[in-house]
Amino acid sequence: MTIEKALAKCDEINPNTVDEVTKIKWLSQLDGLIKSETFDHYERNDADADISDFCGYDENNARSTALLVPFPYDDIYVNYLVAQVYLFMGENTKYNNYAAIYESEKDTYERYYARTHKPKEPHKFTWY
Template sequence: MKVREILEAIAQTRPNAYTDAEKIRWLNTVEGRVFADIFQKAEGFEGEFIPFKEGEEERELAVPVPFTDIYTYYLMAMIDFHNGDSGRYNDTVVLYNDAWENFAAYYRENNKPKQTNLHGMIPHGWGW
């Protein structure tokens, strides 16, 4: 899914006065978190997070369909938050957290975690 598609979906489902630049900044928050908290913890993952910029609406988002609700719900939650609509924000954050957990679980089930090398972390002289 492309950045443009998420922006268009948000414009239809949650009309708002926020600029695309603001929404792209919010997308960077969730995309950066996906890289740091999910992708980079997988064995063999070599990619890096490169923030989106205005004018790059044709770039692909990292999270694949059918898990792209992560982006939709996050943008909706930020709109609700900045509009001061705490009830709607709380409802949307619950949906976002659920979407996040679903994708994280799917990714972890299908990708081996990085191995941690504990060599040198245990002090000498402990009797082993």
């Protein structure tokens, strides 16, 4: 999924007045979390995109920039954005519903990733 598609799907589900820059910041934060909490703990496969230079997104990124989580798990972005918009608008019940969907999708993706990637070796300390 691209930045543009995530933004469009979010706005289709929940028309809102949250500016695009804020939503891109939320996508950047989400991919930063996914990178640090999931990708950085596993060795990369040959088929994986190189994310070593990932440093987030901002309003200067092309809207065609691909986000880090691939299909069929990429609805995580839409549900995260919709939840954040509802939180921003003070719609707590709707926020809780979409946040639960997002958490479930994130857990599913993390389990898939753990099954298909070898964990990195932990750092070993040498005592002198």
